[in-house]
Amino acid sequence: MMTSTKVKPLLVNYKTLEEFKRFKEYGNQELAMLEDLESNIVENDSESPFFGVYYGSALVARMSLYRVRAKYDKYFVPPQDYLELWKLEVLPDYRDMGFGKDLVEFAKSFELPIKTNPRINSHGFWEKMGFQKANYDVERDLGENPLIWMPTGVEERNANA
Amino acid sequence: MMTSTKVKPLLVNYKTLEEFKRFKEYGNQELAMLEDLESNIVENDSESPFFGVYYGSALVARMSLYRVRAKYDKYFVPPQDYLELWKLEVLPDYRDMGFGKDLVEFAKSFELPIKTNPRINSHGFWEKMGFQKANYDVERDLGENPLIWMPTGVEERNANA
Numbered sequence: 001m002m003t004s005t006k007v008k009p010l011l012v013n014y015k016t017l018e019e020f021k022r023f024k025e026y027g028n029q030e031l032a033m034l035e036d037l038e039s040n041i042v043e044n045d046s047e048s049p050f051f052g053v054y055y056g057s058a059l060v061a062r063m064s065l066y067r068v069r070a071k072y073d074k075y076f077v078p079p080q081d082y083l084e085l086w087k088l089e090v091l092p093d094y095r096d097m098g099f100g101k102d103l104v105e106f107a108k109s110f111e112l113p114i115k116t117n118p119r120i121n122s123h124g125f126w127e128k129m130g131f132q133k134a135n136y137d138v139e140r141d142l143g144e145n146p147l148i149w150m151p152t153g154v155e156e157r158n159a160n161a
Numbered sequence: 162m163m164t165s166t167k168v169k170p171l172l173v174n175y176k177t178l179e180e181f182k183r184f185k186e187y188g189n190q191e192l193a194m195l196e197d198l199e200s201n202i203v204e205n206d207s208e209s210p211f212f213g214v215y216y217g218s219a220l221v222a223r224m225s226l227y228r229v230r231a232k233y234d235k236y237f238v239p240p241q242d243y244l245e246l247w248k249l250e251v252l253p254d255y256r257d258m259g260f261g262k263d264l265v266e267f268a269k270s271f272e273l274p275i276k277t278n279p280r281i282n283s284h285g286f287w288e289k290m291g292f293q294k295a296n297y298d299v300e301r302d303l304g305e306n307p308l309i310w311m312p313t314g315v316e317e318r319n320a321n322a
Contacts, residue, residue, distance in 0.1 A: 032297035086304025155316025
């Protein structure tokens with residue numbers, strides 16, 4: 001099995017933020033990072049929740065990861081810290097090269113449960129990565145279609161109980 | 162100004178769930194409603210969080226609305242009940258007929274603040290409807306691009322304070 005050494009934490013700087021513009025899911029998060037950098041609220045090269053894969057010198061895949069604290073956990077038993085994963089995206093010319101898998105394997109390597117809200121039509125990928133549909137609960141999930149992955153010993157919480 | 166009398170609450174039944182299949186954002190929520198109906202966990206014609214617009218006998222537009230309680234409010238000052246709006250969608254053949262606007266006007270008629278997480282490329286519509294970008298806060302928003310609308314007297318909370 002390949003190791004995930006290709007996956008790098010991404011630092012907040014103008015070069016990275018420029019590269020982010022090539023990704024479809026460019027939104028409030030990236031705009032806020034840019035504003036914070038421009039107004040010196042964050043330092044250049046400060047930590048970001050993003051991890052990426054470079055191909056040569058180009059950022060070709062990325063994801064965001066955030067550790068949600070146990071007291072906010074509504075998904076797992078026992079309640080515990082888990083990772084929210086979002087904006088997993090591989091640029092069109094670099095698909096089917098395993099970069100999406102590398103990123104998800106990297107996320108799993110923390111051995112915490114993971115929750116994501118996938119885009120429509122990506123369920124095949126997530127199923128291959130061992131993710132399963134969480135039981136839908138309108139109050140918790142609203143417009144989300146949450147998928148979860150659990151390391152050994154963790155169970156899904158019964159949201160409706 | 163037209164009234165929004167065209168907007169109807171949608172009840173959970175097999176006919177409505179069949180009509181939902183024509184919408185792009187068909188996901189865990191609809192599948193859970195179908196399962197609950199099939200296993201008699203919910204009664205036929207029970208309430209749903211959906212509202213819709215019919216054109217003749219066909220459901221051509223819909224949205225979901227959920228009242229989030231003040232104690233969970235992380236967006237507004239003072240903290241208060243607000244409406245989460247999601248799955249606003251008009252079927253392709255029925256666009257530019259004002260149905261999206263009718264649904265949003267209906268949501269506004271409750272005179273509660275509204276929060277939504279729009280799909281990419283729909284910002285022009287939301288701006289016309291008086292919605293504004295919430296200040297992005299990674300811990301609260303994660304992968305969302307929240308837009309908010311506030312009735313008179315309500316202000317946005319400073320998420321980073």
